[in-house]
Amino acid sequence: MGLLHHMKAKLGPAKGKVSDLAQRHEGKVHHGLEKAAHAVDKRTKGKYSDRIQSGTGKAKGAMDRLAHKGDNGPDAAHTTPPRDAGGTTPPPNASGATPPEGPPPTS
Structure with missing residues (x-):
């Protein structure tokens, strides 16, 4: 058994x-982060x-991932949405029209 595997087994x-503590005290942690940020911003x-x-x-994002990691399975924090799952449209080109679908024309 490798060192990494052994450490994962011990830290599981x-x-x-x-994660349980993060879920229970999520509001308090967010409030503390806001309070600390405000204090630092004021001092600087x-x-x-x-x-x-x-x-x-x-x-806050890291806290949310930690608190809700078990909600969607073991890899919930590492999943990405599929490429065609909506999102933004491509920016218009210089003429103001959106670029055509497919490969660019060759000269």
């Missing part, structure tokens, strides 16, 4: 406990406001 029960006088908001958003 702890991961479940952490808004100089790093965009970075603080970005970091706070990433921390």
Whole structure:
């Protein structure tokens, strides 16, 4: 048994406990993140406001993934939507028209 496999086996029960705690206290953690972000933003006088908001958003996202990991199976945090599942339309080209479907014409 390899070292990585052995470590995963030992940390498995702890991961479940952490996920359970994250679910139970999700609101408190989000509130704490907002409060900390506000305090740091105030102390830096808004100089790093965009970075603080970005970091706070990433921390909240990680917390959400941890709290809801068991909701959609073991790989819920690593799934991506299919390519054709909606989304945005391609940007218009220089003439203002949307680009045609298919490969570009060859000269």
